[in-house]
Amino acid sequence: MRKGGKKKEDVFLVALEIILVVCVIGLISDSLPSSGNLLTGQATTQTTTSQVTIQNYLSISSSSNLSAGVDFGTINSLPVTNQNATNNYNSSNNTEYSIAVSTDSNTNVDFCIHASELNTTGGDVIGLGNYSWEDDSVNNLTAPATYGQANLNTSTYAVGSTGVTPGNDNYYRFWLNITVAQPPGTYNNTLFFKGVPTGDGCN
Amino acid sequence: MKNKKKIILVAILALVFMITIPQAVSARKGVGIVWGTETVIVSENSVHCVEYGLYNPWDEDVLASLTVDGDLKQVVENEESETKLIKANTLHDDAIPVELCFKIKEVYEKDCAVGEFLLCEQDCDCEQVSYSGEISVIEEGNKITGGFAGSKTALGVTVPLKLKVKCEEYKDYASAYVIVIAIVLMLIGLTLYKRRKKH
Incomplete structure (x- = not known):
C-alpha cells in the first residue's frame, strides 16, 4: 500500500519536473529576440549601414521700425479710414516695416501673421476687422499695395508672402479704421510674425 | 598747414560717422x-x-x-x-x-x-x-x-x-510561465518535504 503511494508520488514528481522544464524552456524562448535574428543556414550575408544627415537652418529678422512696434499715432478726429501706421511711408515712399531672411539660411520662407485684440486697459476694443495689413517682396509707393488689404485674426495665422528666398526681405504696411463711436483711449495689442519653411503651412 | 590738419581730421570724423551711423540705424x-x-x-x-x-x-x-x-x-x-x-x-x-x-x-x-x-x-x-x-x-x-x-x-x-x-506586435507569456514555475517548485518542495517527514 505504501509502495503504491510512493509510486504515485514519483509519477507526480516526474510530471511536475516535466512541467517545470517545459515552462523554463518557454520562459527562455519568450525572452529571446524573435526568431528572425536567430536563423542560421549556409547562406551568409554581410551588412553595412549607410547614413546621410540633412540639416536645415533658417533665420529671420525684423527691421528696427517693426521691432519698435506698429504705431498709428494720436488721432484727434473720428472717424478715420485707412489710417496709415507711422512708418508705412518714409520720405522715399517706401515702408520701413520689413522682415529679412538671413543669407545664413538654406530654406525658403513663407510668412504668417496674426494679432491679439486691440484694446484699452479699460476693456474698450477696436475690432480686428478694422485693422488691415498687406505684405510684398517689393517695396515702393504701390507695393505693399494699399488696396486688397487683408484683415487680422486672433485665432489663426494668415498667410503672407510665400517662398521668400535667403537674402531677401518681406515688406509690410498696416492700416486702421476707427468709427466715430469708438471711445477714446490708448489701444494696444501684439502682432505675431512667424516664418515657416515654404510649404509647411501657417497653422 | 594747420588748416590741412583740420581738414584731414574732419574728413576722418566724417568717414567714421558715415560708416557707423547707418549701421546703427539698420542694426537688426x-x-x-x-x-x-x-x-x-x-x-x-x-x-x-x-x-x-x-x-x-x-x-x-x-x-x-x-x-x-x-x-x-x-x-x-x-x-x-x-x-x-x-x-x-x-x-x-x-x-x-x-x-x-x-x-x-x-x-x-x-x-x-x-x-x-x-x-x-x-x-x-x-x-x-x-x-x-x-x-x-x-x-x-x-x-x-x-x-x-x-x-x-x-x-x-x-x-x-x-x-x-x-x-x-508581441505575445507576453513570461509572467504566466513564472507563476507556473513558482507553483511547480512549491509543489515539488512540498512533496519532497512530506516524503522526508514520512521517513
Missing part, C-alpha cells in the same frame, strides 16, 4: 533655428529627445526660447525651454543646442487573458498613433517704453515635428 536682431528632423519614429513607454540649434546671424544679441504647440504639447516634458542669450553674429554652424524631450506613454491597447498583465498580446491591427505639432523659436518680447499706442510685435521661426509611435 532676429532668431534662427537649425533642425535635422521633422518626423521621428518612437517606441511606447520611452523618452525621446530631439535637438535643435538656436542661432542669430544678426547685429544684436537676442533672448530666445523654444516652444511647443499642437499635439506635441501632450507629450513634451518641458513645454518651453529655458531662455537662452544668443550673441549677435552667431552663425548656424555655431548654433546653441537645445534639447526637447518627449515622454511617450503606452498608447496601443493590449489584450490580456488575466487582468492587465498576464498572458498579454498586442496585435497592432489599429491605426498608427502620432503626435504632430510645431517647434518655434521665439524672440523674447521687445521692451517698448513710454506712452505707446498701437501694436507691439513678436517674431519667431516655426518648424514642424511629427512623432510616430511604433506599435510592436
Whole structure:
C-alpha cells in the first residue's frame, strides 16, 4: 500500500519536473529576440549601414521700425479710414516695416501673421476687422499695395508672402479704421510674425 | 598747414560717422533655428529627445526660447525651454543646442487573458498613433517704453515635428510561465518535504 503511494508520488514528481522544464524552456524562448535574428543556414550575408544627415537652418529678422512696434499715432478726429501706421511711408515712399531672411539660411520662407485684440486697459476694443495689413517682396509707393488689404485674426495665422528666398526681405504696411463711436483711449495689442519653411503651412 | 590738419581730421570724423551711423540705424536682431528632423519614429513607454540649434546671424544679441504647440504639447516634458542669450553674429554652424524631450506613454491597447498583465498580446491591427505639432523659436518680447499706442510685435521661426509611435506586435507569456514555475517548485518542495517527514 505504501509502495503504491510512493509510486504515485514519483509519477507526480516526474510530471511536475516535466512541467517545470517545459515552462523554463518557454520562459527562455519568450525572452529571446524573435526568431528572425536567430536563423542560421549556409547562406551568409554581410551588412553595412549607410547614413546621410540633412540639416536645415533658417533665420529671420525684423527691421528696427517693426521691432519698435506698429504705431498709428494720436488721432484727434473720428472717424478715420485707412489710417496709415507711422512708418508705412518714409520720405522715399517706401515702408520701413520689413522682415529679412538671413543669407545664413538654406530654406525658403513663407510668412504668417496674426494679432491679439486691440484694446484699452479699460476693456474698450477696436475690432480686428478694422485693422488691415498687406505684405510684398517689393517695396515702393504701390507695393505693399494699399488696396486688397487683408484683415487680422486672433485665432489663426494668415498667410503672407510665400517662398521668400535667403537674402531677401518681406515688406509690410498696416492700416486702421476707427468709427466715430469708438471711445477714446490708448489701444494696444501684439502682432505675431512667424516664418515657416515654404510649404509647411501657417497653422 | 594747420588748416590741412583740420581738414584731414574732419574728413576722418566724417568717414567714421558715415560708416557707423547707418549701421546703427539698420542694426537688426532676429532668431534662427537649425533642425535635422521633422518626423521621428518612437517606441511606447520611452523618452525621446530631439535637438535643435538656436542661432542669430544678426547685429544684436537676442533672448530666445523654444516652444511647443499642437499635439506635441501632450507629450513634451518641458513645454518651453529655458531662455537662452544668443550673441549677435552667431552663425548656424555655431548654433546653441537645445534639447526637447518627449515622454511617450503606452498608447496601443493590449489584450490580456488575466487582468492587465498576464498572458498579454498586442496585435497592432489599429491605426498608427502620432503626435504632430510645431517647434518655434521665439524672440523674447521687445521692451517698448513710454506712452505707446498701437501694436507691439513678436517674431519667431516655426518648424514642424511629427512623432510616430511604433506599435510592436508581441505575445507576453513570461509572467504566466513564472507563476507556473513558482507553483511547480512549491509543489515539488512540498512533496519532497512530506516524503522526508514520512521517513
